[in-house]
Amino acid sequence: MRILVRETDYAVVNLDKLTYAGNLESLAEVDGSPKYHFERCDIIDAERVEQVFSTYSPVALLHLAAESHVDRSIDTPGDFIQTNLVGTFTLLQEARRYWSRLGERARRDFRFIHVSTDEVFGSLGATGAFTETTPYAPNSPYSASKAGSDHLVRAWHHTFGVPTIITNCSNNYGPFQFPEKLIPLMIQHGLAGRRLPVYGRGENVRDWLYVDDHARALLCVLERGTVGETYNVGGRSEQRNIDLVRDLCVLLDELAPDQGIGARESLIEFVADRPGHDMRYAIDSSKIERELEWRPHESWESGLRKTVEWYLANQSWCERVQSGAYRGERLGRGVAI
Ligand SMILES: NC(=O)c1ccc[n+]([C@@H]2O[C@H](COP(=O)([O-])OP(=O)(O)OC[C@H]3O[C@@H](n4cnc5c(N)ncnc54)[C@H](O)[C@@H]3O)[C@@H](O)[C@H]2O)c1
Secondary structure, three states: OHHHHHHOOOOEEEEEOOOOOOOHHHHOOOOOOOOEEEEEOOOOOHHHHHHHHHHHOOOEEEEOOOOOOHHHHHHOHHHHHHHHHHHHHHHHHHHHHHHHOOOHHHHHHOEEEEEEEHHHHOOOOOOOOEOOOOOOOOOOHHHHHHHHHHHHHHHHHHHHOOOEEEEEEOEEEOOOOOOOOHHHHHHHHHHHOOOEEEEOOOOOEEEEEEHHHHHHHHHHHHHHOOOOOEEEEOOOOEEEHHHHHHHHHHHHHHHOOOOOOOOHHHHEEEEOOOOOOOOEOOEOOHHHHHHHOOOOOOOHHHHHHHHHHHHHHOHHHHHHHHHOOOOOOOOOOOOOO
16 A cells, blocks of 8 residues: 555555454555545445445455454454455455446456465475465465455456456565564564464464565556466565574564563463464465566565564554554545555
């Protein structure tokens, strides 16, 4: 959103339900721009989605709205089915209705970009990487709901001709990530001197991508991607969870030393593993690199340092989003995604 408003000519409508994970304060930088509009809307509400289409006549839709936290999907899977499956179905139906009434040129140029995850491919052994042709094998309620949404998008293209493109991205990290996800959670715990809970023995491997690199990949796909295709997006940056947490400890000790806490590594504590925890994800992103000339700009070292520095400088944001203080504030002021 920030990159779209700051670096492109697009006007943007941010359509968001503002669940616990959504906060308008995170978009304060673009609030007030004449190119930015906000509509509070649940994507399962067909009438509201239709209204947004008819009010703004968008040239494209980037679908990122989701329930996205795997642990929550184990506790409350129903929310994931509603938003990720029913919500995607609703957006597809409304997009199809809107698109089918456009003139010839606008119909040709319209895009429905569906943002998905590498988790739909299941778990890898010690070697190999997911490609765009890897069979789907989702293991958690979250990844199953995202896999189902990918299938709906594919079907709406093949059956109805809606000009869709799917992206499957690896784990994101960076500024503004809700502090329940692994990296911001560990930063917050490390700063407070609380234990750093690591699942199992910390051997699960994820491929990490700095969030701005993901945003720029989506922009490439929007502008140069081929309709009907899928693109894998990854950072070529595989890390075992335990190594990631140790890297964070070293950075926190350097950037926020605290004699009372001592070396943060001593806070690491192994806890009972998450049920069905996938062992390893790795993305082969050679297709998007080759065809759309996208490359990640941040290395693991530079991205992680920027992230820790951002959280250190924005502790008040963390406190406010966790308290829910900014959720839903300033409703109806016309801002958006
Ligand atoms: N974070 C990652 O590591 C990652 C990796 C690959 C793909 N993705 C995908 O990228 C997208 C964004 O991920 P994120 O990490 O920013 O998620 P997030 O959970 O942090 O934020 C999701 C956003 O969607 C909104 N939302 C939830 N339900 C909604 C509904 N019913 N109607 C309208 N808005 C709703 C929330 O208010 C919030 O603003 C998701 O589709 C996710 O599957 C994320």
